[in-house]
Amino acid sequence: MNDRTAIPVQPLSETVDENYANAFQNAGAADKYAHVTYAPGSYAWHINRRQRAYLRGLIRRSFPDVRPTLHDFACGTGRAIRNVDGLVWAAHGYDTSPEMLAKAAELGTAARLHTVATGGPVPEPAATAGPALVTMFRLLLNVDDDVRERALAFAAKALPSAETGLLVVENHGHRRSLRHLRSGRHAGRRWFAELSHAQVTGLLRRHGFEVLARRAFSMLTPGWYERPLLRRPARAADGLACRLPGSAAWAVNVVYVARRAG
Numbered sequence: 001m002n003d004r005t006a007i008p009v010q011p012l013s014e015t016v017d018e019n020y021a022n023a024f025q026n027a028g029a030a031d032k033y034a035h036v037t038y039a040p041g042s043y044a045w046h047i048n049r050r051q052r053a054y055l056r057g058l059i060r061r062s063f064p065d066v067r068p069t070l071h072d073f074a075c076g077t078g079r080a081i082r083n084v085d086g087l088v089w090a091a092h093g094y095d096t097s098p099e100m101l102a103k104a105a106e107l108g109t110a111a112r113l114h115t116v117a118t119g120g121p122v123p124e125p126a127a128t129a130g131p132a133l134v135t136m137f138r139l140l141l142n143v144d145d146d147v148r149e150r151a152l153a154f155a156a157k158a159l160p161s162a163e164t165g166l167l168v169v170e171n172h173g174h175r176r177s178l179r180h181l182r183s184g185r186h187a188g189r190r191w192f193a194e195l196s197h198a199q200v201t202g203l204l205r206r207h208g209f210e211v212l213a214r215r216a217f218s219m220l221t222p223g224w225y226e227r228p229l230l231r232r233p234a235r236a237a238d239g240l241a242c243r244l245p246g247s248a249a250w251a252v253n254v255v256y257v258a259r260r261a262g
């Protein structure tokens, strides 16, 4: 059995990739993503706040002398790029949706924005000198294996060796978490996918990456953030729980930091 077949494939809808990429190719979707999904106080907004602090600390610790160039794959409206504002030498965002990129520009994202094809040859990272930071937020979960492999192949091109920098990827639907309890209710629904640590680690390993750190950014599901009486304590408790050692093992939202092995 080779490495590719060893990783269980997450069954999604048959045409999930075309549909997934298409779902972001209109101005309304871009607007909703930026202003509703990430509305101040929302579940995603709280997670983003935690991720922002973590990413900024990670860059300061990992690139103390020379600032890295950021390559944000599937950058969407540019939230990850804006999160590291002022800490990177230059930033490049890559996405299949011109509308998401237009929203990123409208929101003042300081980056060169590149439209990439949904399939076909692996996109080329922009040529840069010095260390690189490759980020991939909220992409891997809802796409199929071909897109996952292609995204990681892009990261491997931007990070040809261990010394060239770091990769940061997000899994916003970790299987072994409270969210899994809802999987029965959502069975067969288009965007309900789950990814295990083993699947993410296996994917990274196939492209020559080793995981250096795993970090939790939410232990709870969105519903806890929305209930009138519960939401304040739930948000506070979730933020604290994410800092506990080992919390990533059970987290809903997990970020992996990796570098090329060897």
Ligand SMILES: C[S@@+](CC[C@H](N)C(=O)[O-])C[C@H]1O[C@@H](n2cnc3c(N)ncnc32)[C@H](O)[C@@H]1O
Binding pocket: 020, 021, 024, 025, 073, 074, 075, 076, 077, 078, 079, 080, 094, 095, 096, 097, 100, 116, 117, 118, 119, 136, 137, 138, 139, 143, 147
């Ligand atoms: C949920 S959004 C995430 C945006 C951003 N990374 C974030 O976390 O805010 C998913 C993004 O992936 C992009 N996308 C979908 N399929 C893609 C593909 N095959 N290659 C690159 N980007 C893709 C979509 O256009 C969309 O902007």
